[in-house]
Amino acid sequence: MGSAPAISARNLDLVFQTRDGPVHALSDISLDIHRGEFVSFIGPSGCGKTTFLRVVADLEQPTGGSVTVNGVSPAEARRARAYGYVFQAAGLYPWRSIAGNVRLPLEIMGYSRAEQAERVARVLELVELTGFEKKFPWQLSGGMQQRASIARALAFDADILLMDEPFGALDEIVRDRLNEELLRLWEKTGKTIGFVTHSIPEAVYLSTRIVVMSPRPGRVTDVIDSPLPRERPLEIRDSPEFLKVAHRVREGLRAGHSYD
Amino acid sequence: MRGSLVQVLTVLAAIVGLWYLAVAPMNIRVALDLAERSGAQVVPATAAERQARPAWQLMLANPGLIAQAYRLDRPRLPTPDQVGRELWKTTGRMALRGRAWSKRSLIYHGWVTLRSTFWGFLLGTAAGILIAVAIVYSRVADMSLMPWAIISQTVPIVALAPMIIVVSAQLGIQGRALPKAIISAYLCYFPVLVGMVKGLRSPAPSQLDLLRTYDATGLQSFFKLRVPASIPYLFTSLKVGIAAALVGTIVGELPTGAISGLGARILIGDQFGTPLAIWAALAAAAILAGGLVTVLDIAQRLTLRRMGMA
Numbered sequence: 001m002g003s004a005p006a007i008s009a010r011n012l013d014l015v016f017q018t019r020d021g022p023v024h025a026l027s028d029i030s031l032d033i034h035r036g037e038f039v040s041f042i043g044p045s046g047c048g049k050t051t052f053l054r055v056v057a058d059l060e061q062p063t064g065g066s067v068t069v070n071g072v073s074p075a076e077a078r079r080a081r082a083y084g085y086v087f088q089a090a091g092l093y094p095w096r097s098i099a100g101n102v103r104l105p106l107e108i109m110g111y112s113r114a115e116q117a118e119r120v121a122r123v124l125e126l127v128e129l130t131g132f133e134k135k136f137p138w139q140l141s142g143g144m145q146q147r148a149s150i151a152r153a154l155a156f157d158a159d160i161l162l163m164d165e166p167f168g169a170l171d172e173i174v175r176d177r178l179n180e181e182l183l184r185l186w187e188k189t190g191k192t193i194g195f196v197t198h199s200i201p202e203a204v205y206l207s208t209r210i211v212v213m214s215p216r217p218g219r220v221t222d223v224i225d226s227p228l229p230r231e232r233p234l235e236i237r238d239s240p241e242f243l244k245v246a247h248r249v250r251e252g253l254r255a256g257h258s259y260d
Numbered sequence: 261m262r263g264s265l266v267q268v269l270t271v272l273a274a275i276v277g278l279w280y281l282a283v284a285p286m287n288i289r290v291a292l293d294l295a296e297r298s299g300a301q302v303v304p305a306t307a308a309e310r311q312a313r314p315a316w317q318l319m320l321a322n323p324g325l326i327a328q329a330y331r332l333d334r335p336r337l338p339t340p341d342q343v344g345r346e347l348w349k350t351t352g353r354m355a356l357r358g359r360a361w362s363k364r365s366l367i368y369h370g371w372v373t374l375r376s377t378f379w380g381f382l383l384g385t386a387a388g389i390l391i392a393v394a395i396v397y398s399r400v401a402d403m404s405l406m407p408w409a410i411i412s413q414t415v416p417i418v419a420l421a422p423m424i425i426v427v428s429a430q431l432g433i434q435g436r437a438l439p440k441a442i443i444s445a446y447l448c449y450f451p452v453l454v455g456m457v458k459g460l461r462s463p464a465p466s467q468l469d470l471l472r473t474y475d476a477t478g479l480q481s482f483f484k485l486r487v488p489a490s491i492p493y494l495f496t497s498l499k500v501g502i503a504a505a506l507v508g509t510i511v512g513e514l515p516t517g518a519i520s521g522l523g524a525r526i527l528i529g530d531q532f533g534t535p536l537a538i539w540a541a542l543a544a545a546a547i548l549a550g551g552l553v554t555v556l557d558i559a560q561r562l563t564l565r566r567m568g569m570a
Contacts, residue, residue, distance in 0.1 A: 057473055058472075059469050059472060059473070078472070078473060078475055079475050081474065081475060083473070084473070085469075085470065085473040087466045087469070087470065088466075089464070089466060091464070091466050091467055091470060093485070093488065093489075094567075094568065094569050095488045095489075095491075095567040095568055095569055096568070097568065104474075104484065105474045107484070108471070108474045108475075108476045108480050108484070109474065136568035138568075
């Protein structure tokens, strides 16, 4: 971990000007995410967790402070296709087959046809969707659609994966399964993952580090290094270590809510 | 599909039924005038007296003569079967006799109208799509073009059509084809414009954000996202547009001077007092419109199925 951080934020500030006056979405956020880390951002709505991810992705512009991605500005990193982004809604194109959807970024980035086919096959296997290439999104369950959207983000060579509540709309059973798969995928690919969630068990189960945030203004209230081993069967959620971390996250969330 | 066919036929039967019912009151005065002239007993006896009575009283007073209202040569309102016979006489029967392209054949006039409709539709669709693209991509175009597009549709086309024809004649344009296409396009472009603006704007913000994370170019996001997303909207607008294009063409054929096309037939039928010719031309126009919309509907189904969206 001696190398430069994958994502580095210093005194990051973002104020949205809205009709109801300024909204302080991010306030003085300083944070480093190192290569290969799995960092979760947890907090109630309005705490700025999604906004932070969007700033990293160059989808929002900060009003103060600085942020670098792979040592360069978010805009340069975006142009270099340094990250894959997974939104809460799978957002697959209904007029494209599953393979066609995964191929979309590859077409845009100008990969050769042979390379496109090879990569599509590889990432679909990675998310266990082999055999569904020709299906259209409406023929797949919500969980499978979200897996396809993860495959789409993995199809090109970005070493950072930014995920904005990717499993937020799925039921708990599907979510457990996808959490397990995501860990396996992270293990296999060695990507750096920034993951936004509002589920405590999800954050604790997945992350090497948990960033607890609170709203008005959006700020970091606690950063927890997970003592859990990298190998994590689902049963680990009943272990004392897991419950201890979960407890600390809950405490952090409560502290941020002291006003109500 | 079968269910909708039953519904369509039910509505059609209801319309035809109402039509037959309306024929008697509409034609009773003319029928009684003719009967009086041929020496039949009519109550009241003179046209002047009858003028003061409502149609239903005349029907009650002369029940034996109501049937005459369904057999007039120049009825105010012909019956559906009279219109059907006239239509057959000027289309199928003429075609069977090898005279489909005669100046008296509705096949010939329908073809003239269809051709202009086609060019107007093409012109109007192209204009509608181009303006929609400009509006979606440029805020200035959105604020400056959209109000004019709406105002353009508030000007009655019957007022505008003669002007377009006169101006194009002034400019030395031969024939009616171009001015007719322009009038037709004028009605057709608007539904296409509105539908395409909506369709091109239909992708969710997250869809556009996703393309931004790929650093996609404007052209790429246009052709890979906005255009395919707008296809269902496009077809819906095209169906409205082609019907509007047909109306536009017929209106373009109405002003004096036109001698061919369904619009000209309607005008000539009016001038020569041959209501059956007017009604036959109207029926031909309706059939034409139905056919055109059906063709687009089939194209829509096939396209959307191919795209996996139906």
